[in-house]
Amino acid sequence: PGVIFSGIQPTGEPHLGNYLGALRQWKRLQDTAHPKTKLFFCIVDMHAITTPRPPEEMQELRWKMMASLLAVGLDPDRCTIFFQSTVPQHAELQWILSCTASTGYLSRMTQWKSKLNLGENATLDNLGAKGLLKHGLFSYPVLQAADILLYRTTHVPVGEDQRQHLEFTRECVTNFNHTYKTKCLVSPQTLISPTRRVMSLTKPGDKMSKSDLSAKSRILITHSPKEIAARINGATTDSLNTVTYEPEARPGVANLISIMSGFDPQGRSPEQLGEEMQGYKIRELKEAVARVVSDQLAEVRERYAAFESDKDKLRKVSVQGTEKATLQAGETMAAVREAIGFSD
Numbered sequence: 396p397g398v399i400f401s402g403i404q405p406t407g408e409p410h411l412g413n414y415l416g417a418l419r420q421w422k423r424l425q426d427t428a429h430p431k432t433k434l435f436f437c438i439v440d441m442h443a444i445t446t447p448r449p450p451e452e453m454q455e456l457r458w459k460m461m462a463s464l465l466a467v468g469l470d471p472d473r474c475t476i477f478f479q480s481t482v483p484q485h486a487e488l489q490w491i492l493s494c495t496a497s498t499g500y501l502s503r504m505t506q507w508k509s510k511l512n513l514g515e516n517a518t519l520d521n522l523g524a525k526g527l528l529k530h531g532l533f534s535y536p537v538l539q540a541a542d543i544l545l546y547r548t549t550h551v552p553v554g555e556d557q558r559q560h561l562e563f564t565r566e567c568v569t570n571f572n573h574t575y576k577t578k579c580l581v582s583p584q585t586l587i588s589p590t591r592r593v594m595s596l597t598k599p600g601d602k603m604s605k606s607d608l609s610a611k612s613r614i615l616i617t618h619s620p621k622e623i624a625a626r627i628n629g630a631t632t633d634s635l636n637t638v639t640y641e642p643e644a645r646p647g648v649a650n651l652i653s654i655m656s657g658f659d660p661q662g663r664s665p666e667q668l669g670e671e672m673q674g675y676k677i678r679e680l681k682e683a684v685a686r687v688v689s690d691q692l693a694e695v696r697e698r699y700a701a702f703e704s705d706k707d708k709l710r711k712v713s714v715q716g717t718e719k720a721t722l723q724a725g726e727t728m729a730a731v732r733e734a735i736g737f738s739d
């Protein structure tokens with residue numbers, strides 16, 4: 396049976412990368428996992444404050460994300476859906492883990508470098524002294540490890556970009572269990588979604604991201620068919636007016652084919668679609684991609700509109716989720732506290 400945990404930041408409505416890389420996989424797992432498998436899906440609002448914003452905006456983004464999770468088909472009676480900040484044990488375990496975690500390992504992580512627009516070879520140097528690197532952004536993976544370990548998670552479904560953080564999580568388990576000669580923390584496995592990485596529509600070398608300054612770089616799961624068509628139409632391709640699937644040589648075209656494959660009702664691979672669309676012009680490819688994305692997201696879009704305006708329902712889901720999550724988190728923390736020598 397096992398335990399499945401994953402999280403998403405309330406930093407904007409989910410885009411196709413979040414959907415294909417994470418949310419759709421969560422829904423599939425919900426529908427196919429053993430009935431005894433526990434599923435935890437967390438809106439990680441404490442991670443989101445690494446980029447501070449006005450409180451009203453934060454509030455709105457949190458509820459929008461809750462509406463999105465229900466819109467993609469997650470069932471609050473089957474899964475535990477909750478806001479991270481309502482379960483204080485996440486922060487407690489983060490501190491405990493950070494006392495055995497290695498800063499050397501953290502300094503090699505790529506996420507804080509990419510958020511600060513630094514190359515992968517960047518080192519800490521005097522970024523902290525200059526006030527450029529906040530401690531929360533640097534120690535983000537420790538909080539992520541705490542999120543996962545708090546539920547004794549066995550499997551974490553994520554996009555390719557999270558692979559490194561999951562390796563770090565396992566390192567946290569080894570460090571803690573070794574230091575306290577215990578087995579109370581469980582090492583989770585990474586489940587990478589079939590669509591590993593959706594790229595930006597405007598800069599196909601970068602991943603599609605909620606925080607990209609260019610709105611045209613992404614498609615949201617709430618977009619209308621018209622908006623979807625406009626963004627796909629404006630997607631960067633190259634100077635050739637033919638269709639081939641060559642991710643290295645033609646990343647823009649390959650990204651469109653890969654998105655199409657992610658939404659293809661027949662489940663054709665990007666390679667197969669590339670072959671089948673050989674005679675297409677780029678405009679025809681774009682039309683075909685826009686059509687399949689709009690069609691496949693129609694239900695999600697409708698459900699989102701209904702949930703977003705139903706605050707009572709959203710609040711109920713949150714309260715129910717917090718209760719269930721707190722129960723499980725409490726059990727793990729009792730074992731962790733005992734291992735450290737904090738129990739009475």
Ligand code: AQP
Binds near residue numbers: 417
């Ligand atoms: N482009 C992507 N392709 C595939 N999977 C992706 N994910 C994100 N972008 C892509 C997956 O979505 C899940 C939730 O991600 P997150 O909200 O925790 O943060 P993120 O990975 O940093 O995503 P964003 O959109 O880039 O958010 P911001 O801009 O706020 O940082 C994860 O499972 C991730 O793998």
